[in-house]
Amino acid sequence: MSITANWSYPTAIRFGAGRISEIADACAAAGIKKPLLITDRGLADMAITTKTLDLLEAAGLGRAIFADVDPNPNEKNAEAGVKAFREGGHDGVVAFGGGSGLDLGKLVAFYAGQTRPLWDFEDIGDWWTRADADAIAPIVAVPTTAGTGSEVGRASVITNSVTAEKKIIFHPKFLPSVVICDPELTVGMPKFITAGTGLDAFAHCVEAFCSPHYHPMSQGIALEGMRLVKEYLPRAYADGTDIEARANMMSAAAMGATAFQKGLGAIHALSHPIGAIYHTHHGTTNAVCMPTVLQFNKPAIADRMAMAANYLGIKGGFDGFCSYVDDLNASLGIPKTLGGLGVENPDIDRIVSGALIDPSTGGNPVEMTAKNTKELLLKIV
Ligand SMILES: NC(=O)c1ccc[n+]([C@@H]2O[C@H](COP(=O)([O-])OP(=O)(O)OC[C@H]3O[C@@H](n4cnc5c(N)ncnc54)[C@H](O)[C@@H]3O)[C@@H](O)[C@H]2O)c1
Numbered sequence: 001m002s003i004t005a006n007w008s009y010p011t012a013i014r015f016g017a018g019r020i021s022e023i024a025d026a027c028a029a030a031g032i033k034k035p036l037l038i039t040d041r042g043l044a045d046m047a048i049t050t051k052t053l054d055l056l057e058a059a060g061l062g063r064a065i066f067a068d069v070d071p072n073p074n075e076k077n078a079e080a081g082v083k084a085f086r087e088g089g090h091d092g093v094v095a096f097g098g099g100s101g102l103d104l105g106k107l108v109a110f111y112a113g114q115t116r117p118l119w120d121f122e123d124i125g126d127w128w129t130r131a132d133a134d135a136i137a138p139i140v141a142v143p144t145t146a147g148t149g150s151e152v153g154r155a156s157v158i159t160n161s162v163t164a165e166k167k168i169i170f171h172p173k174f175l176p177s178v179v180i181c182d183p184e185l186t187v188g189m190p191k192f193i194t195a196g197t198g199l200d201a202f203a204h205c206v207e208a209f210c211s212p213h214y215h216p217m218s219q220g221i222a223l224e225g226m227r228l229v230k231e232y233l234p235r236a237y238a239d240g241t242d243i244e245a246r247a248n249m250m251s252a253a254a255m256g257a258t259a260f261q262k263g264l265g266a267i268h269a270l271s272h273p274i275g276a277i278y279h280t281h282h283g284t285t286n287a288v289c290m291p292t293v294l295q296f297n298k299p300a301i302a303d304r305m306a307m308a309a310n311y312l313g314i315k316g317g318f319d320g321f322c323s324y325v326d327d328l329n330a331s332l333g334i335p336k337t338l339g340g341l342g343v344e345n346p347d348i349d350r351i352v353s354g355a356l357i358d359p360s361t362g363g364n365p366v367e368m369t370a371k372n373t374k375e376l377l378l379k380i381v
């Protein structure tokens with residue numbers, strides 16, 4: 001193994017219940033005088049959103065909002081957002097929401113300064129290495145779910161609505177300048193979103209932990225992120241108003257995304273095309289895939305997951321860890337198959353070819369081929 005790597009952890013995070021009250025100060029810290037709050041349609045009229053707009057307005061920053069954003073946002077949402085940003089003369093973005101609002105908000109801040117087609121900035125391309133792609137408006141990120149960790153990430157996951165592929169738009173300067181992690185904002189999440197987003201954070205930790213790349217800092221963060229999910233996700237699910245549990249899940253989410261600088265794997269490689277084609281919830285789709293992917297990867301990860309099981313206080317090594325995941329999924333109402341998510345007769349070949357070109361594939365500890373990925377997928381339909 002070669003010991004060379006690029007690590008990047010510079011985000012300023014204001015963490016704690018009630019800290020959304022600092023939104024205007026966070027904008028000032030980021031150098032934003034005329035923010036555009038970007039969120040998804042579902043959040044547009046919720047009290048947490050209007051309260052945030054009230055705080056911005058009271059500080060003389062206006063109350064501009066763009067919420068024409070789908071779950072699993074796409075390039076049309078991005079183009080409309082850039083238009084709103086330019087026409088409103090905005091100088092920065094408050095990216096507000098779950099992964100959908102955060103990703104689209106970050107993307108608008110980036111894409112508003114670009115002239116090249118969006119897809120040139122894919123993770124697997126290299127346009128973002130050019131200096132002329134550096135024009136990024138400042139971003140204040142405010143997560144309202146506890147799962148994706150997009151608030152500390154350098155990427156946006158955007159669906160190409162023409163090809164129904166999820167693409168990862170990446171730029172090393174894509175990190176928000178300031179993040180407000182206020183667990184009170186997550187209290188209103190419906191149970192199935194609490195479960196699905198929490199299990200997304202768990203999948204980030206597990207896949208990062210199993211990825212073969214060299215990143216010992218990520219290993220430690222992933223392990224402790226798993227422990228927080230184990231301790232606090234059942235509590236947050238049982239009682240959405242449990243602020244201690246909600247806060248620890250916000251930490252776990254940020255830790256998962258911090259950890260996956262190391263890499264992801266087959267769970268995300270499968271979940272991305274499934275979500276893009278069938279519009280399933282991302283974290284819930286990951287959760288359905290996880291038990292089967294763990295078995296698929298067993299030859300490469302058994303020892304490592306035994307170490308994780310030990311740290312988490314789970315008996316029985318690798319097998320014990322897998323039983324724990326099965327029980328956790330069952331207790332959170334996660335179905336065992338894609339059929340349980342409403343995906344009947346999925347297009348297997350299309351999902352497999354989408355998985356094989358997904359950037360997450362390269363981080364999986366067992367090489368994914370057309371043959372073994374199809375066999376894997378057939379076990380979860
Ligand atoms: N950028 C990244 O690194 C990264 C990582 C993982 C996933 N993602 C992407 O993030 C998206 C998924 O994000 P998500 O799982 O957070 O879901 P989401 O943002 O799509 O939100 C899911 C639903 O929950 C609602 N919601 C959000 N916060 C709420 C709250 N506090 N109270 C009530 N309802 C609330 C939303 O309106 C929406 O209807 C996908 O597009 C996925 O591909 C990005």
Ligand SMILES: [Fe+2]
Nearest residue numbers: 148200268282
């Ligand atoms: Fe994810």
